[in-house]
Amino acid sequence: MRVAVVGGGINGVMCAASLGRAGHDVVLLERSTLMSATSSASTKLLHGGLRYLEHGAFRLVREALHERKWWLDQAPGLCHPLQLLLPVWKGQGRSRHLIRAGLWMYDLLAGSARLQPHRWLDRSEALAVLPRLQPDGLVGAFSFWDGQMDDRALGLWAADRARGFGVSIRERSPVERVTLDGVLEGPDLSERFDRIVNCAGPWAEELLRCSGLVPRHTLDLVRGSHLVVRRTIATGVLAQVPGGSRIAFLLPWKGSMLVGTTEVRQGLGDPIACSADEAQYLRQFHDSVMVEPLREEDVTSTFAGVRPLIRSAEDPGRATREYALERHGAVLTVFGGKWTTARALGDLVSARLS
Ligand SMILES: Cc1cc2nc3c(=O)[nH]c(=O)nc-3n(C[C@H](O)[C@H](O)[C@H](O)COP(=O)(O)OP(=O)(O)OC[C@H]3O[C@@H](n4cnc5c(N)ncnc54)[C@H](O)[C@@H]3O)c2cc1C
Known part of the structure; x- marks a missing residue:
């Protein structure tokens, strides 16, 4: 199939790579340059998202923990394991028991993709690692591991990998409209594809609305x-x-x-x-x-x-970090999605279209 992917952030690049690897003829169109938007402005963590466990997002956390390992194995020059401390001060914040339960679950969900098990550092051990930590009321700290990446460089590495699967990447190619029967329109563009994948990130809903398509997700x-x-x-x-x-x-x-x-x-x-x-x-x-x-x-x-x-909650901190796919004729739109889970999302998109 001839497939167009709109958006050169990490989700567009990983969707294009997966579709290219499955043997499709893929063109990726990015209105600016690759990784110029959200995907290079992240916190730069390849992580499961410990705090999403509080919202019961076990599927997402498990997937992200396994994807974290994939990135760390594939591109060790552009990402690495990172130790994180979660300090506990007396009478402040979440209880030590709640954090311990969360970290226990985090290690369990990581399974064979676990980096290092979490452990408790008493006050003096925590201050030995971070001497500038606020000492007043400090009880100790949990230590656990996630990944850290250079998001822009890792995204560009992923784009090269996509090119290796035959994906053709066109930067400075804005898409203004998509149609149900697979036509892409832009200032210098009117081209028909068998399928269009809308990976415009924060602008994905806008692209549908400008095309006269009414999304179910917001x-x-x-x-x-x-x-x-x-x-x-x-x-x-x-x-x-x-x-x-x-x-x-x-x-x-x-x-x-x-x-x-x-x-x-x-x-x-x-x-x-x-x-x-x-x-x-x-x-x-x-x-x-x-x-x-x-x-x-x-x-x-x-x-x-x-x-x-x-959109799933009044408080954005509680909103789901899951992704969802929505189909309008030949157009498949990606809503949401974390950096860490972009490969899994790409594989899902490819499976839906194949
Ligand atoms: C502050 C912050 C911190 C984060 N931290 C983390 C983290 O530590 N770990 C993690 O896993 N995730 C993190 N995330 C989430 C993650 O960064 C995003 O979910 C992810 O980068 C989204 O990628 P994307 O490809 O969907 O969007 P984008 O990177 O925004 O890419 C969309 C692309 O589409 C292009 N585009 C838009 N409209 C058009 C059009 N009409 N025609 C052509 N091109 C178009 C844009 O120019 C853009 O390049 C964070 C997000 C934020 C904002």
Whole structure:
């Protein structure tokens, strides 16, 4: 079959690769450049998503833990296992028993794809690993492992892999409209395909609506911002943001530290950038976890991306991170999807079309 994939983020690239590997004649069209949107603005974790266990997302977490291992095995130069600490302070945040149960389940769901088992570090062990951790009320910390990636570089590696399966990639090729019988239309384009896969991420719903197609799913567009900070940190840290149940991260990143992320609902036309309020929120989060407060001048840059979440909850933090496929004639649209699970999504799309 001749298949067009719209969108050169990680989901489009992995769908194209899977379809190419299955023997289809695949063209990928990206309106800008590969990995220029959400897929290079992530928290850069190849992870199962420990906190999704609280919402009962066992299928997703299990799949993501196995996919994490696949990426780590395939491209060891562009991603690596990363130790994360989950500190416990007296009378704050989730209880030690709840976290232990979650980590036990996380290890269990990973099965043979487990990196290293979680373990408890007492207060002095935790401070030996991270001497700048807030010591007041610190009981200790759980240590566990996930993956860290250079999302842009790994995405470009995946695109090369797709080319190896015969996929033809056209950058700077915007698609304005798709039709039920497989025609793609753009400024310099009108071409018929047997199937079209709409992987436009945050813009997938808009592309359907501009084409006169009414989607059953609705996207909840939720911006997430990060600070890049002129500090180093030996391991990742995962902690609850004061005054809420949200979790945020401090992560080592190319000799600096990443602080993220936020959850701010936005419209498609709004700028995708870290606001002053978000920067302040992230600095406060840092200061609740580490001694030596973060000053504005410690922040060397910021970046932001928009999560294409399937609308499922009032609180975006509770919204599902699952993906869903929706068919309109020759057009198959991908809603949602994590970076880590892009290969599994690609295989599902390929199986649906074959
Ligand atoms: C702040 C944040 C942190 C995250 N952290 C993680 C993490 O640590 N780990 C993880 O697994 N996941 C993470 N995610 C989720 C993950 O990054 C996204 O789910 C994933 O990158 C989405 O990929 P995508 O290909 O669907 O979308 P995108 O990467 O946005 O790609 C869509 C592409 O489609 C193109 N496009 C749009 N419309 C058209 C059109 N009409 N014609 C042609 N091209 C078009 C766009 O230019 C874009 O390049 C995070 C997301 C955010 C926002």
